[in-house]
Each structure stands twice: as structure tokens, then as C-alpha cells.
Amino acid sequence: MASGKPMNRLRRKTTTExxxxxxxxxxxxxxxxxxxxxxxxxxxxxxxxxxxxxxMVLYKLEKEGYVETxxxxxxxxxxxxxxxxxxxxxAFKDAKEYLKxxxxxx
Numbered sequence: 001m002a003s004g005k006p007m008n009r010l011r012r013k014t015t016t017e018x019x020x021x022x023x024x025x026x027x028x029x030x031x032x033x034x035x036x037x038x039x040x041x042x043x044x045x046x047x048x049x050x051x052x053x054x055x056m057v058l059y060k061l062e063k064e065g066y067v068e069t070x071x072x073x074x075x076x077x078x079x080x081x082x083x084x085x086x087x088x089x090x091a092f093k094d095a096k097e098y099l100k101x102x103x104x105x106x
Contacts, residue, residue: 014099015047019057021099024066024084024092031070031083034058058082066091 015022019041026032026040037054041047061067066088069080084092 011047015045016049016053019049019053020061020066021092021095023054023057023061024088024095027067027082027084027088028092031072031081033074033079033081061088 022041022045023032023037026037026044032040034055035051037058038049038051041049041054058067062069062082066085067082068085069082071078072081073079
């Protein structure tokens, strides 16, 4: 795969700077605990993201109605899990279609 500044910039713009489709993709499988997002993204998609960045994206997705929270009891502790909403599913589908069309038009 090509390297250099332009390719590095493209990778950054389509991964860490546009994290929300990746997070919604993970939530389509199951609700997720915010602390686990960073490791899940790296394992599934192959790039690293800062913990604060993940929390900022989650907060914005929740504020805009694309995800919602639910509390779960885990090891005698309450944990907040995030799950995708119907508008989040539509946004993910639209993003996936947009990226596919952009890729095919090149």
C-alpha cells in the first residue's frame, strides 16, 4: 500500500477524524461499554484512537439521538452501556453507502 504524507492524511481523515461510523458499526453487534471502545476499534479496524476522542464521539452521538444508554450490573458494579438507536442505524447505513459510492467513483 502507498505511503507518504498524502496517504497518511487520507488514513487519518477516514479513521480517527471520522470515528462515528466505526463506533456505530460496533454497536450494531451489541451494546458497548465506553471504556472498551478504544481496544475494540484497534482490534476490529486496525487503528488506534484516544480514549478521550472516543468519549467525545459517544457524547455527541448520544446528544444527537444516534445512541442511547442503558445501565447494566457487572461484577456488582453499575456500568453504562451504549446502544445504537433507529436513527443511528439509518446514519450508519447512509455513511456506509456514501463511502461505498465514493470509493467506486474513483
